[in-house]
Amino acid sequence: MTDQSDEIQLEQQTLDVLYARLDELRRITRGRLTEVRRVGPSGSPQNRSERDAFATLYEDRSALLEAVEDRLCFGRLDFDDETTRYIGRIGLTDEEHTSILTDWRAPAAQSFYRATAAHRDEVSRRRHLVTRGRNVTGLEDEILDLSMPARHGSALNLSGEGALLAALASGRTGHMGDIVATIQSEQDTIIRSELQGALVVQGGPGTGKTAVALHRAAYLLYAHRRLLERSGVLLIGPSQSFLRYIDQVLPSLGETGVVSTTISDLLPGISARAVESPEVAEIKGRAVFGAIVRRAVRARERVPAEDRHVRVDGHDIVVRRSDVREAIVKARRHHKPHNLARVTFVREMLSRLADQYIAQMRFPLADDERGEVIEELRTTREIRIALNLAWMPLTPQRLVEDLYIKPHRLDEAAPELSPRERRLLQRAVGTPWTESDVPLLDEAAELLGEDDQAAKVQARIDSDERAQTLDYARQVLEGSGAGNGLVDAQTLAERFTSGGSYLTTAERAAQDRSWTFAHLVVDEAQELSAMAWRTLLRRCPTRSMTIVGDVAQTSSPAGARSWSAMLTPLLRDSWREEELTVNYRTPESVATAARRLALAAGLPVSPLTSAREYPGALNLHPTTAEAITHDTVALALRTLGEVVVDGAGAVAVIASTAQHGELLTELAAVADRQGAPDPTLPLDALSVLTASQAKGLEFDAVVLVEPQQILTGPGGASDLYVAMTRPTKFLHVVHALALPLGLGDETQDALSPSE
Numbered sequence: 001m002t003d004q005s006d007e008i009q010l011e012q013q014t015l016d017v018l019y020a021r022l023d024e025l026r027r028i029t030r031g032r033l034t035e036v037r038r039v040g041p042s043g044s045p046q047n048r049s050e051r052d053a054f055a056t057l058y059e060d061r062s063a064l065l066e067a068v069e070d071r072l073c074f075g076r077l078d079f080d081d082e083t084t085r086y087i088g089r090i091g092l093t094d095e096e097h098t099s100i101l102t103d104w105r106a107p108a109a110q111s112f113y114r115a116t117a118a119h120r121d122e123v124s125r126r127r128h129l130v131t132r133g134r135n136v137t138g139l140e141d142e143i144l145d146l147s148m149p150a151r152h153g154s155a156l157n158l159s160g161e162g163a164l165l166a167a168l169a170s171g172r173t174g175h176m177g178d179i180v181a182t183i184q185s186e187q188d189t190i191i192r193s194e195l196q197g198a199l200v201v202q203g204g205p206g207t208g209k210t211a212v213a214l215h216r217a218a219y220l221l222y223a224h225r226r227l228l229e230r231s232g233v234l235l236i237g238p239s240q241s242f243l244r245y246i247d248q249v250l251p252s253l254g255e256t257g258v259v260s261t262t263i264s265d266l267l268p269g270i271s272a273r274a275v276e277s278p279e280v281a282e283i284k285g286r287a288v289f290g291a292i293v294r295r296a297v298r299a300r301e302r303v304p305a306e307d308r309h310v311r312v313d314g315h316d317i318v319v320r321r322s323d324v325r326e327a328i329v330k331a332r333r334h335h336k337p338h339n340l341a342r343v344t345f346v347r348e349m350l351s352r353l354a355d356q357y358i359a360q361m362r363f364p365l366a367d368d369e370r371g372e373v374i375e376e377l378r379t380t381r382e383i384r385i386a387l388n389l390a391w392m393p394l395t396p397q398r399l400v401e402d403l404y405i406k407p408h409r410l411d412e413a414a415p416e417l418s419p420r421e422r423r424l425l426q427r428a429v430g431t432p433w434t435e436s437d438v439p440l441l442d443e444a445a446e447l448l449g450e451d452d453q454a455a456k457v458q459a460r461i462d463s464d465e466r467a468q469t470l471d472y473a474r475q476v477l478e479g480s481g482a483g484n485g486l487v488d489a490q491t492l493a494e495r496f497t498s499g500g501s502y503l504t505t506a507e508r509a510a511q512d513r514s515w516t517f518a519h520l521v522v523d524e525a526q527e528l529s530a531m532a533w534r535t536l537l538r539r540c541p542t543r544s545m546t547i548v549g550d551v552a553q554t555s556s557p558a559g560a561r562s563w564s565a566m567l568t569p570l571l572r573d574s575w576r577e578e579e580l581t582v583n584y585r586t587p588e589s590v591a592t593a594a595r596r597l598a599l600a601a602g603l604p605v606s607p608l609t610s611a612r613e614y615p616g617a618l619n620l621h622p623t624t625a626e627a628i629t630h631d632t633v634a635l636a637l638r639t640l641g642e643v644v645v646d647g648a649g650a651v652a653v654i655a656s657t658a659q660h661g662e663l664l665t666e667l668a669a670v671a672d673r674q675g676a677p678d679p680t681l682p683l684d685a686l687s688v689l690t691a692s693q694a695k696g697l698e699f700d701a702v703v704l705v706e707p708q709q710i711l712t713g714p715g716g717a718s719d720l721y722v723a724m725t726r727p728t729k730f731l732h733v734v735h736a737l738a739l740p741l742g743l744g745d746e747t748q749d750a751l752s753p754s755e
């Protein structure tokens, strides 16, 4: 009989071997990098760009090997034939190229997440290794072959939930961690679901949608690296603080090539930070704006009301309505974007005007003089004005702003909107852009046309040369042992040929509005308007997408109330839906109260089981309107003291927009006096947020202020549902007003008394 400490010792030996190999690979990679850099900037351009390419390759590899230090190996599978397999963050082979650690994404690792006693896949035992640093501190075994326990002794922990529960109970750090060691079977099915088509993952709060979306991105990059690395994966999140919250997950999984952004920051050169009323955002989010922007562009290609006479060098030149009409027809014939088709229009008009000019000349024209006449006409101010009035060159910003600042333009372009709705959209010149302007600007950019520098650089890579270099890159990768899924020969070849100006996919994509991605991941997708979806679909012509969200949490009036209502018009039947049903975040009593509130408010909540309960999780703190700010601040600081242990732990105060400012000021002043963390930093140990700012985030404890006020605010019950489902341990509700239905008397029996 073996007891657990002997087993731990044995596993420690394996771990020592794995870390020794990791150290060895790090040393080799660093050595190669030093060698490449040592050679210095000499040699032919070809040599130099090869060297740069190798330097980037070894830098990437070094970064990957550093990123996998924590929990390098977290699992082991024992098979019926007595063989074993260790599962970890990356795959490792020993010097003889024998596999000693299997990448969690490899097919060979799948049973670690999926095997059950009913479907064992020849797995007799699944073992979770609990580690701290490089030390094994515990083991948890799941015996799948029920004839096995006798062989392994009773001292073994048979629960498969230990590692999961330990992960769930740990203090929050303000950054999301990866879940690679404890991915659950329903999550694994989604993570490894096929690349094609749009996969919608619906799930209540805390079911791991964000975690699953990120692990799926890492999995897809591993399984389809060749396809995905070159065009890239785009990840859309709801806010910059959310992106900061998740920004360590993909690097910890060894993936850095995903482009993460928000709708507000999607367009190069535009940062849409202004806020507008939900009513206006809803109007701008309607799909009909596609037609409205199209009409606005067409309105800038128009036949003037009258002919216009212009004197050029003593000639009477007439910009005739009939010529303009015919030139417009000709320019539109090739369906090019407005600014590009304008070239045809202007060329045609100048040619017709030049005919008039030449007809009035007293001497015959030499062949090479026609060009001079055209140039003369082109640079005549009145002619330029007349042609611009007929076909105005436009930027997207100018087109969209004109709709807002010139009522007649919107009246003409948007007959679908009521006069009141059109009035609501009016604003002053130079008003900053909002999130819901971005899809309209993108729509306009698409219809107007523009230069895509980055795309041109890409096209310049000569294909013959690329084929040769590709061969060479393949040999290099085989010879260096540096492949391991980090970079494919195609990418390395591109680095060789780009002459030292190599840009990562992320960098190229960020510079190029019309970049298209091989896969799109959208988080908190329920918030996106129909117009935002149009913008995103333009960036993903393959329609290979992972869309995660919860239609019960939709707070934007332009967002989705049901997936099929939003997606079927856009994707027809090329989307499929999976559901996540276990809440890994919120304690049972808090989740139950939130659900009751959501049902009372008529939200379409999914059925949900909480993975755990936490003693004393839900607490009510009645107070008065006069004392609410003071009491909230005192409670927040006290809670902070309780939940922060060894530097880990985070508390959020979540309040209505109306109360948010006052609380922030008060808490910042107190924090300043008492040296507590700065509550204005959204991801610090203590933050003050509105419900919509808290979307997607989580904290050890949430102090929820005056729920009735959040309920009657613009985000309504969805916002309150979001706010209530953020804590992993405690929800403290501070209120002077009556509690909303669902959180009131009927939940008293589920609550712990306090103060």
Ligand SMILES: Nc1ncnc2c1ncn2[C@@H]1O[C@H](COP(=O)(O)OP(=O)(O)OP(=O)(O)O)[C@@H](O)[C@H]1O
Pocket (backbone or CB within 6 Å): 164, 167, 168, 176, 177, 178, 179, 182, 183, 184, 187, 203, 204, 205, 206, 207, 208, 209, 210, 211, 212, 550, 584, 585, 695, 696, 697, 698, 725
């Ligand atoms: N298999 C798992 N193992 C360990 N932790 C998990 C697992 N699945 C989810 N979690 C944890 O549960 C918490 C909630 O996950 P996540 O934020 O992805 O949920 P969500 O469905 O996106 O929530 P919301 O809709 O509220 O934003 C996170 O801390 C995540 O790390």
